[in-house]
Amino acid sequence: MAYQIPNFPDMEYVDRKKRGLTIQVYYREIFRGVWITTKHFFRNLWKWLTFRKGGVVILYPEETRADMSPNNRGRHILVQRSNGQPRCVACKMCATICPAQCITIEAEESEDPKIQKRPQVFEIDLSHCIFCGFCVEACPVDAIRMLPETSELVGYDRFRMVYDKEKLLSWHPTVSDDVVHGYNPNA
Amino acid sequence: MEANFLGINMVNFWTYFILAGGIFVFMFMMGAVMSWSERKQSAVLQDRIGANRASIPLPFGKKFAMWGFINNLADAIKCLIKEDFKPKVYDKLMYNLAIFFAFIPAVLAVAVIPFAGIVKPAEFFNVSYLKWIPYLPEYFAKNLPDYSFKVQVADLNVGLLFIFAIGGISVFGAILAGWSSNNKFSMMGALRAASQMISYEVSMGLSLLGLIFIFQTVNVWDIVQAQNELAWGWLPKWGVFMQPLAMFIFLAAAVAENKRMPFDLPEAESEIISGYFTEYSGFKMLLFMFAEFIEIVFVAIMLTTFFFGGYTVPYMAADGFYFPWGTYVHLSHATVVILQLISFHVKVFFFAWLLQQARWSLPRFRYDQLMQLGWRILLPLAIANLIITVIIVALGGL
Amino acid sequence: MKEVTLTVDGKKITVPAGTLLIDACEQNGIYIPRFCYHKHLFPSGNCRMCLVTIEKNPKPQPSCMTPVADGMVVHTNTPEVAEIRKAVLEFILINHPLDCPICDKAGECMLQDQYMEFSGDKSRFNETKVAKEKLYHFGEKIVYDAERCILCSRCVRITREVSKTNKLGILERGDRSYVALAHGDTLDDDPYAYCVTDNCPVGALTPTYFRFKERVWYLHKTPSVCAGCSRGCNIWIETKDNVIYRVRPRENDAVNKSWMCDFGREYYIYPPKNRAAGVKINHRAVDYGKFVSEVASLLKEHTKETAFVLSAYATNEELTLAKQLTEHLGIKGIFHKKDRVWQESTGEIREDDILIKEDKTPNMAGVKNAFPDAKDINDMVISDFKYAVVWGPGAPLDKVSGLELIVISAMVDQVWDKAKYNLAGRISAEKHGSFTNFEGITQDFRRAIKGENNYDELTFFVDLLKELGVKPIGRTVQEIQNAK
């Protein structure tokens, strides 16, 4: 009883009233659904009874995932220059685009006139963060990255989830001196 | 010993006191088990592990987790010590009363359900595997040689009607909770609950009416007894065989009465938060949840009692098996009673499991679909079923 | 005035003779992009962004340098003009650093806006950019970034034509040019120095007080009027989270054109020093309602012995209510005062013939309009009075000492400390209202920030009048203005 909707070839319109009683009463489908879940139930129960792990989940913290996707957007890091300063130029692009508004930046004058601006305060409130990765996209100097791992993103209160500059720099410290400042066609 | 106190038969008093207490505890334990299975069963069927963290520490680094059962304990403690958060403006009396309206009928209705057949205490202990029990055999043999009782709290001759009467009260719980919370979501949930429960009660009642016509009684004990008889000499007269269609209608209607998936529109989280008990917290919310779990068990008990022969075991009479091919196996009285209890509990557990399984497998109805199903499908089917049954019964069939 | 008619993009427009083509077009809704042209500066025609084609003219002409002529046929939307604009933007951008992320101008940058609107092309420049000084201090106030500078010469013309200090000039030539001061000179003593930062089309000139403080797109702009002197320059107060980050001139040809002085900007550093707070009787904090009722009963009892000293910081609406109050009570001793706080603290009289006025109060004209009979406070005879309501800061202490004082002021001064009754008022950034400047121009302003622990004088007078059993003329600025 499915009708092709004109102009939308991959959609179909279902007229439930034209379906038979068996479908309208739902019992057949109910039993089918229950049958599928029951299969899973007994399979996992059997595994469990034979001292195997009857589930595909990971028992954190005894087990941790090793197979993080390289594309996974985990915790943030701030990339540093070789002198230990963050690459961040405090442009607030990330703070501007952040849909959760969880990034707080205060800028100050850098000693290096070529850099001009650097963050005095750089905080990410990870309890607000939705891990969308927009900040990484927005960063013009490749200063903020998200690693696949999200290790130990825990805290006993919400203030402990505010990660400051030092915390972001010290977790998986990454040094990069690639020139992205200005326009360098030969780079 | 014919002990009378203020005209009360003290033997009967103690018997039914213990019996009622036992059944009450059983229902509560079942509630706990259901809330555990709600988690663990759903986890297992969804390829998860489920609750397994809360535990009682034991020596040598061991932990006593009971496959997540301790979680329930922890939950109960948590709910007890949680803040009792109440709405700013609410009807205090009704708000608190609603819990009891929801909770008590679920437990009360079990009173008319027989859990096993007639027990004769004096005869009960005359089996080899119960010889180890001290004192009691001698006591019963000496003092109450002829005493017997039914494993049923109240043998009402209007038992079935009692169940409906009590079941009808539970709708008040939802309505009062929703109304007294002074919350639009609660109110909406309450209205949904009311209309849904009343709609499905019709089909549920009509589906059981066929059984009444067949067994010519509304006494639950008699219904169960009648189901142990054989039709055509070999088929137990279980409700499911007599009224297969009614069984399905009853199943659907009972789940809907119970406000469980796929009929849990009164508490549809994505639409109205938690429905009528949105504004309840802590232990009060827990009681609502508990009432719901107990109701599942009660649905399972009803199914067992009315459609699957109750406590009876096919072909088994009070003194042993009478198989249709003529074989007779003698069983002692205690064995019969224990088999009956086991039979009852296995059936109840199976249906409770099945209902949980359905709850975690099926998506929720839309509200118009729900009403559609109740009024335009189940009700006509139930009426048709009833009419056919009546005609057959009137023509002398069955 | 003689009018001429010309055709722009097939549309006949009529403007006064002598109008520049760029203005004529803008008045008729055709925006011609520009960098160097500024409405209130002499055109220099060097950015070439405003080139348009004029029929019978072989070369495209800069519309900012071309006066309109009768029968002129101008094209501003042809592909040729579009290509010129793209080309000019490309030329400007080849040596302009891609600093936007760290540039304070980003978000209000003419180059960004016009690039997005008129070009949007990718760069074809594959060579090395000219490296110049990135951080050069033009004194304490202003920082210059030579790489970002597009050499429009607006800043040079501002110092030449507005502040007339002639401090800035362009040194070197070609793409090595940069804006510079004479050796050892600074812009610190130029009272209009921050105007160069406002009108810099790119982020080459940035004010140190705002540098890196906040990105401009976070700021909320409120139209206001500067209370720094009786000129009443129109300003935008730019705030975020109840903090004033920046004050910029708002264009008004009648008052301040596009300029304002640096003292006006410093006036709005928030919160200001010596800020009064709270409501007190005998230096003890009291309930506001109690204060109102006590002051009301005091005024009622001692009407004859009370001097009423008006504030020239008050808005016209507050003065209207004050007039209603004094007329109702029959207070005769009404005085006005000029602000002496500034002159007493610095000892200088700051005035010039550009914008800055000697009278540092914003609404002296409004006071004189509302109370034509009020006398100067210096003519006050102390012995006539026992009580004095001193409104606003800057009253001379010797004139009011010995009296029992009711002080309503936003600022703490000596008189505040001597008073028995204190009510902290609000500064102009914290309230709605209007000021009348020395030329008699009345200008409305809106509240930019919320006042904390202080009370709107308007509300105070309303409450006082209600306490005295009088229906106030109006309870809000809007009501009072409508009532007038």
Place this chain on the structure above:
Amino acid sequence: MSHKKILLNFERNGTSHTLDSYLKRGGYQTLAEKIPALSPTEVMEEVKKSGIRGRGGAGFPAGIKWSFLPKDSDKPVYLICNGDEGEPGTFKDRVIMEENPHMLIEGMILACYAINAKHAYIYIRGEYGFALERVRAAVKEAYDAGYLGKPLKGTNYVPEITVHKGAGAYVVGDETGLMNSIEGKKGQTRNKPPFPAIEGLYKCPTIINNVETLASVPWIIANGGEAYHKIGTEKSSGTKLLSVSGHVRKPGVYEVELGYSFMDFLNNEAGGIIGGRKLKAVIPGGSSTPVLLPEDIKDMTIDYESIAAAGSSLGSGAVIVIAEGTCMVKLLEVLTHFYHHESCGQCTPCREGTGWLHQVVKRIEEGKGKMEDLDLLTSITKHIAFHTVCPLGDAACGPVDSFVEKFREEFEEHIKQGGCPYGGKFVRFQEKV
């Protein structure tokens, strides 16, 4: 062919610059004979009749330019002699200023008289130290002798001349830039209109003429405009100083009548190509004029129209001859470097574009170019030319366009080879004598 010598009608014996020598040659005779007789309008008419065209580069008829002065203005009128010849390859005015300054002064007095100028300036390029010295000396001599600073005989007109030393920039060769420089401002050009004849020096009407033009005036007044008009061709009358440089045997300044065959001039006066090489290209009128190939100049004569027909312009008459074996890309790089260096930085296209042009050409010369770069060059020039305040932008684009158009193979060769086929040096040919 012998040419009529008007400007260089003297022997170069080291004394031609003095007043005595000039008087011996018949100097200041015109002034003495004609002035009371001819009214200013008549002087202007004579110049108009002569049809002399501005020798500075643009070739605008001088007499017509003078007549643009507003008749009813009460503002003073200024005359400026533009001695700031900055065009690469041009050094003709220098000869007049160094060897024959009094002729210039006499011409200026006549011109001042014609336009009733309040004051006249001679603006001499800062690098021309020797010329400056000689002109200053000559002006002093003229003041001392009473030709300047006193009323002209028979009139009450007092001619005054000031010698102004230039500050050394190519753009002040443009008339408005020059006026800014005299006013003491930065040597940047002004937007035109208003033209200098309406609003020039100190916002007053100003006539600005080249040294060569003004130096021709005494002869025109002495012999009449008709006589001058007979010399040369119909539209390009008179004689022209050509400063020849490059790969010729006898580089230098030559005075030729306009209409003379270019090849004859090259082979006779200039002495042919150095080392007997083949001619590769000629830049006929200073570096800003488009380059010409040998086949273009085969039938070309030296006059404004003919050279324009060949696709270039006479300009300031600075003939640069380029022989076979010269790297045109390197030459263009040198020229674009010059324009980049000399861009005043006032208006955007020239300020940024000339640097870009230079960098692209340099990259091609170094062999790091791409084929798209050639189109990029023409695209840049298209965007610079005619969009700038002064003609410097146009001047910078002329050679780039013509070089890329006419020597495209050579550019492509650079790109393909990844380097200069000529070794990447600016080749100087020397003939062993």
